[in-house]
Amino acid sequence: QQQVHALPPGPKGLPLVGSVLDMPSEQEWITFSKWADTWGDICSTTVLGQPIIIIGSAKVAVDLLDKRSAIYSDRPVCMMGGELVGWKNTLVLLPYGDRFRRFRRLFHNIIGSRSAMKQFFPVEELETRRFLRRVLAKPGDLRKHIRKTAGAVILRISHGYEVKETNDPFVDLAEQATEQFSLSTAPGGFMVDMIPALCHVPKWFPFTAWRRKADAWAATLNQLVEQPYNFVKHQMATGTAPISFTSTLLEPKQLTEEEEFDIKWSSASLYSAGSDTTVSAVYAFFLAMALYPAVQAKAQAEIDAVVGNDRLPTFADREDLPYVDALVKEVLRWHSVTPTGVMRRAMREDVYEGYLIPKGALILTNIHRITHDARTYADPTTFNPDRFIATKDKPAEADPRNFCWGFGRRICPGMHLADASLFISAVMTLAVFDISKCVENGKVIVPVHENTTGTISHPVSFPCVVSPRSEKSIHLIHTE
Numbered sequence: 001q002q003q004v005h006a007l008p009p010g011p012k013g014l015p016l017v018g019s020v021l022d023m024p025s026e027q028e029w030i031t032f033s034k035w036a037d038t039w040g041d042i043c044s045t046t047v048l049g050q051p052i053i054i055i056g057s058a059k060v061a062v063d064l065l066d067k068r069s070a071i072y073s074d075r076p077v078c079m080m081g082g083e084l085v086g087w088k089n090t091l092v093l094l095p096y097g098d099r100f101r102r103f104r105r106l107f108h109n110i111i112g113s114r115s116a117m118k119q120f121f122p123v124e125e126l127e128t129r130r131f132l133r134r135v136l137a138k139p140g141d142l143r144k145h146i147r148k149t150a151g152a153v154i155l156r157i158s159h160g161y162e163v164k165e166t167n168d169p170f171v172d173l174a175e176q177a178t179e180q181f182s183l184s185t186a187p188g189g190f191m192v193d194m195i196p197a198l199c200h201v202p203k204w205f206p207f208t209a210w211r212r213k214a215d216a217w218a219a220t221l222n223q224l225v226e227q228p229y230n231f232v233k234h235q236m237a238t239g240t241a242p243i244s245f246t247s248t249l250l251e252p253k254q255l256t257e258e259e260e261f262d263i264k265w266s267s268a269s270l271y272s273a274g275s276d277t278t279v280s281a282v283y284a285f286f287l288a289m290a291l292y293p294a295v296q297a298k299a300q301a302e303i304d305a306v307v308g309n310d311r312l313p314t315f316a317d318r319e320d321l322p323y324v325d326a327l328v329k330e331v332l333r334w335h336s337v338t339p340t341g342v343m344r345r346a347m348r349e350d351v352y353e354g355y356l357i358p359k360g361a362l363i364l365t366n367i368h369r370i371t372h373d374a375r376t377y378a379d380p381t382t383f384n385p386d387r388f389i390a391t392k393d394k395p396a397e398a399d400p401r402n403f404c405w406g407f408g409r410r411i412c413p414g415m416h417l418a419d420a421s422l423f424i425s426a427v428m429t430l431a432v433f434d435i436s437k438c439v440e441n442g443k444v445i446v447p448v449h450e451n452t453t454g455t456i457s458h459p460v461s462f463p464c465v466v467s468p469r470s471e472k473s474i475h476l477i478h479t480e
């Protein structure tokens, strides 16, 4: 006789509508962590008949998303962000299938390994030196400078485009589009994701401002795809295109419509997924340094001892800087850039530890819980890079890079790029700047570490002071 399995435990909600009222619309990972504390590392809920499975530990994530990747590598149809705005054609929302595999291959060839990334180290170093100069000139615009640098690195790699010093149109466009991506794909953000039939409601109907928003956001995305692509084509026609992801793929032959589509959207995928995520991580680095001056001093002492004060650090120094390396890991653990990952969809029915996971179930991974799990990390809310340095009394704690990029076949393809960008930003900044808390009217303002809501989550804006460490630092920033 066939055994009947039940869904994993979780809040049951109301008849018919299920947990519609329990579903958090803000900082959902906090509610999901509370559910996991009550119900366990795999729990579930049902919203309007749609089962949602929430993974709350690394073990369950690896068991399902990695070891059973043939079942769990699809993305759900996302009505607002995917269908109406159009993000479904970028890698992050592509359904599992041939186009997905082609895009992954293109990504892999260009930035898919540490060694492939090396070709972009000079670009990363050059753009980070420019970042130091901008911060020195206008430290109050820190966040703007971080965004410009992330955009500059990715645009060089994706389209061979060198950003303008002020008001760069592509950086501004990427900022708008990625913010709209985050809002339009956040779980629970729009009713149409729960009731897809709403997309047939005419646009003139009352209460359909969201529909007009979708049209406006689709126009932004279209510009993001077309404009940098046309820039490369124009440069190639005039023989002035530098090597980039797009120019390399456009090079060889007459392209079919499908090939052209793949190139356009895969390079836009790189550029749209790569900028906002890096901004969040680098901004979190500054927050951690303002909050933890002893960590900052220890990292600076290591850099001074290994690199000295006569030059800026480079990627070549990384292996001699174990504490800075640990600090990079700790930023990725402490601040969740993608607290609930990116949703998956079960491609067929499955049973895990006696629980039913129905075909079509949505799967969420609470990455924030995994990287703040007290079973893996001692005192998890404290920023402490030493946790990753083994001593004779205790082994190093788990590398968060095993978790923060997601799992299995859809693991973040930009992880080596993100890791490199964070390292070079942190090490060059620490070499020449001190980061400290603001003092206003004699009172020290202690920043708070809070995450914004959205698929890509940023530290909530905070004040801090960034000042050069010495005259020599100023000289280095200007001359290197």
Ligand code: HEM
Pocket: 091, 092, 093, 094, 269, 270, 271, 273, 274, 275, 277, 278, 281, 337, 338, 341, 342, 343, 404, 405, 406, 407, 408, 409, 410, 411, 412, 413, 414, 415, 417, 418
């Ligand atoms: C600190 C920075 C970053 C973090 C924490 C991060 C994290 C993630 C996570 C958790 C996923 C979902 C994986 C899954 O479903 O299991 C993802 C997907 C993705 N990431 Fe990243 N990412 C970062 C930076 C980047 C960068 C720099 C790029 C591009 C250059 C990038 C490109 C992508 C793309 C295209 C996907 C979708 C992959 C797919 O659906 O197959 N990411 N990332």
